Amino acid sequence: LRDEPAELCRGHVINDKFGTCKIWIPQRADVDSFFGSTVEADLISAVQDRNKNPVNLWINPQLRRKHRPWLEMDGKVLRHYFPEEDAGRIKGQTLVRLENEDGVGICNLAVKTSQEAIIGADGRKLELIIERDYRPAVIASVLKAAHLTMFRMLLRSYAMSIAAMNTVVTFTTGARSAGLRLFAMKTMTS
Secondary structure (H helix, E strand, C coil), rough: CCCCCCEEEEEEECCCHHHCCCCCCEEEHHHHHHHHHHHHHHHHHHCCCCCHHHHHHHHHHHHHHHHHHHEEEEEEEEEECCCCCCCCCCCCCCEEEEEECCCEEEEEEECCHHHHHHHHCCCEEEEECCCCHHHHHHHHHHHHHHHHHHHHHHHHHHHCCCHHHHHHHHHCCCCCCHHHHHHHHHHCCC
C-alpha cells in the first residue's frame, strides 16, 4: 500500500451537516468526499427527514430518490411512477390524480395495473412503505468518527512528543537561523 500525495481538507469528526460538532482534523479530500457523498449521505437523509410526512417523501422527486418508497396492495408491490402533467394514457395502466384534503391537485400517479383491477380493489389495504436498512451507514459513520477521534488524539500526543520536536529540528537543520528552529519547536509544543 502506498499513500499517494493528495489534497487535504477539514475532515469533520461528526459530519458538518449535523451542525453538532465543529471538531476537525486534516483529512484527505478524496476520502472525506467519498464518505460524505455516499456513506454519510444516507444517514444524513434519514436524520433530517425523520419527521417529514411520508406522503411528501413519496411525491417529492428528490426525497423519493433518497428514500425509495413503494406502494403495496394486500402485501403485493404495486408498480407505479409519476408521469409528467401532459402524459397520455397507456394501455394496461391507470392514471390517477392525487389531491390533498381540500381537493387541490398535488400530482399525477400512473399505476401499472389496469383500471378494472384498480376499481376491483375497492376496500383492499393499500400501504405506502418507506423502509430502509440504515445500519451500514450508521456503522460506517461511527467508525469514521472513531477513527478521526483517535487520529486527532494521536496527532496531539505526537505533536507534544520528543519525536515530533526531533522531526522539526531535522527538517529545519538546513535553515540559516537557529531562531527558526526554536520557533518551530515552540509551535509544536504550544
